[in-house]
Amino acid sequence: MTKFALLLAAAILPVAAIAATPQEIADDVSEQQLRGTVEKLVSFGTRHTLSSQTDPKRGIGAALRWAEDEFDRYSKACGGCLTIVTPSDTVTGRRVPNPTKITDVVAVQRGTVEPNRVIIIQGHIDSRVTDVMDSTADAPGANDDGSGTAAVIEAARVLSKHKFPATIVYAALMGEEQGLLGGKVLADYAKAQGWQVEAVLNNDIIGNSCGSDGYCDDSHVRVLSEGVRGDWTKELIAAQRSRGGFNDSPSRNISRFVEGLADDLGLGLDVRQIWRTDRFGRGGDHIAFQEIGFPAVRFTVAVEDYEHQHQDLRTEKGIKYGDTIDEMDFPYLAKVTKLNVAALAALARAPMPPASEVEGAVKPDTTVSWQPAPGAAAYIIRWRPTNAASWENSLRVPGTATSHVLKGIRVDDWVFGVSSVSEDGYESPVASAVPGGAFEPWAPPAATQ
Structure with missing residues (x-):
């Protein structure tokens, strides 16, 4: 066939017939786009959960509206392939003294074959300074969690150009710093919708490669996963003591899946599996999903910089504090985002893991x-x-x-x-043949007569 004939054949071949691989899709991730998104998020001054929800330029409300506009822009580019929803709940609590509306901005790209099977990528859009109740001070939140939100928005831009058998959900969550509130709002929404949530990829602090002690590592990302299921019962623990399963929750097998995928992609980024639900004594928005039986993991940097997270903007004894954009490593953020995008594409193309x-x-x-x-x-x-x-x-x-x-x-x-x-x-994650190994909420086997 001549070169002209090849070009003509490509021109008349339906786009859907040429399915890009997860690696090819991930190659579309743009470091420039990620930087622009973080710069925009920082420009809102603060995104504290208790900041203004009505100010057009400053605060959490302006940031949420901007994220919704971004999803809408990408939906128009793909012919309306994204349905945008804003699940919410009014909350009071230890870090929310007055009733406050907690709203997530969510874009749903429905699957072509199994629309009820859902894979979620999420990051929290809110930010904070040293005093978790300070809603007025500048809180740039470049890395925590502008980086995760940027990954979510970039994933929507890239993946919405393609079609997948399963549904992919992109979520910017509000209220993480005030008690993991946005994660619970979305988890409750997913359950109410009857979604079969196969995996949640929670991205929180994924944009720096050097720690406060000067140690740097831009070749690893940590993926944290629970061992025992978050929806465990006494019956499940008893069954696992008899037949095994403490290291084989669906979340743990998502972590194994992502590690293997990273090895295949050649991004110069390896996964360090951390076998804890979250960092030592800490938490994230994936936990609410685990607690109702949905597999979920957290992506976070290989080494955290504590001087540039949860800090007032200041300089003390020559040390600069604050979560500012100049402390980020955007080539590293691009690699982590590419891994997420490839994982979403691979999961959405593979069948469900079999119980x-x-x-x-x-x-x-x-x-x-x-x-x-x-x-x-x-x-x-x-x-x-x-x-x-x-x-x-x-x-x-x-x-x-x-x-x-x-x-x-x-x-x-x-x-x-x-x-x-x-x-x-396309191969799914492994569902371990242990009590609680199935990718569905745990229920004890029906009693036999």
Whole structure:
């Protein structure tokens, strides 16, 4: 075929027929766009949750309206592919002394095949200074969490140009600094909508690479995940004590999935899995999702800079404090955003992880069985030693199968799981074959007669 014929064929071929890979999609992430978004967020002076919701130029209200306008702009560019909603709740509490409306700005890109299966990327748009109740001082919030909000808005710009079988949700959350309020608003909204939330990627402080002690690391990002499910019950803990599962929550397997994806992308960015729900003694907006049974992880920088987060703008003894834009590393932020975008694309293209279980007590063989996953052309059985961090062994079986016997593999010595594979080769995260391993809210098995 001549070069002209190739160009003509490309011109008449429907765009939907040429599906860009997650890496190709991620390559569209723009460092310049990320910088511009953070600069705009900083320009609102403060985005404190208790700041003005009506001032047209300063405060949280102006910032929320701007984020909504950005989502609307990208929706118009893709022919209305984004539905913008603003779930809210009026809250009072220890850090919210007067009734205050907490509003999230959310853009929903509905899936073409499984619109009720949802993958969420989120960051909190509010900011703070040293005194968490100070709603008037300048609080630039460049990194915390202008960086995460910029990643969300950039993901919407990039991914809205493409179509996916599952739904992707982009969320700018309000009220994190006042008690993880926006995360709860969105989690409650997702539950009320009946969404099947497969994964939540919470991005909070993802834009710097050097710490307050001068130590720098721009080649890693931390992904934090819970071990025991946030919606645990006494029955679940009892079942896990008997059959395992303390290191195999769906959130933990999202973390493993993202680590493997980072290795494949060649971004110069590796994932350090941190096996805690959040940093030591701290929290984030992903926790509200975990508590109602939705898998969720937190992305955050490899090394935090405590002099430039939660600080008044000042200089003391030659040390500059405050969350200002000049302390950020935008090439690093671009890498973390690319990893998020690729993960969203890969998750939305792959089928749902299949709920699975194993049987094999006092036998030399292990039987792994699973529920069919819509759109699965194949399944991959994976297993690892009980003390191993990552999956080490695998076996691919046809999409028509719902069980397989692993001969000579004794159930006592291994942890098992199953992933699903789409017809075009996208593999889901692994759903571990343990109590509570399914990517759905935990419910104890029905009692047998």
